[in-house]
Amino acid sequence: MRFLLLSLAITVSAVASALAAEEVGDPQAGFEYAKNVCSACHGISAERSPMKKATRFREVADRPGVTGTALRVWMETSHPTMPNIIIEKQDMLNVIAYILSLKGRDADPR
């Protein structure tokens, strides 16, 4: 019985850490990804967006109500003016972590 409980506890914690690892993005990897994929249109750092209509990520981050969930819903929904970018789930979580890390940065273009 004790063994059973122990293995159950191990299973539960393994599942919990797998879920946690899956849901947390790496902002540094997100920056690299954004540089390769998103920067064609969006200003991903201090620079202006190359495409005027694409909001600079710093401004996205500072918008009230912008959370990881809000960004995720946005990115998982096709958007008329943004081509349907095929983005792997982990890349998406990384990019979201990167965008959220920009909260509170100076929003003025240099």
Ligand code: HEC
């Ligand atoms: C081909 C150009 C293009 C690329 C590449 C692109 N976007 Fe966009 N994105 C746009 C445009 C244009 C808008 C504004 C859409 C609108 O508001 O109608 C937008 C809007 C957004 C928004 C909503 C911003 C807001 O104003 O609320 C997010 C978030 C976003 N993009 C994330 C990304 C991410 C992350 C990537 C890279 C994986 C990416 N985009 C790549 C053109 C692009």
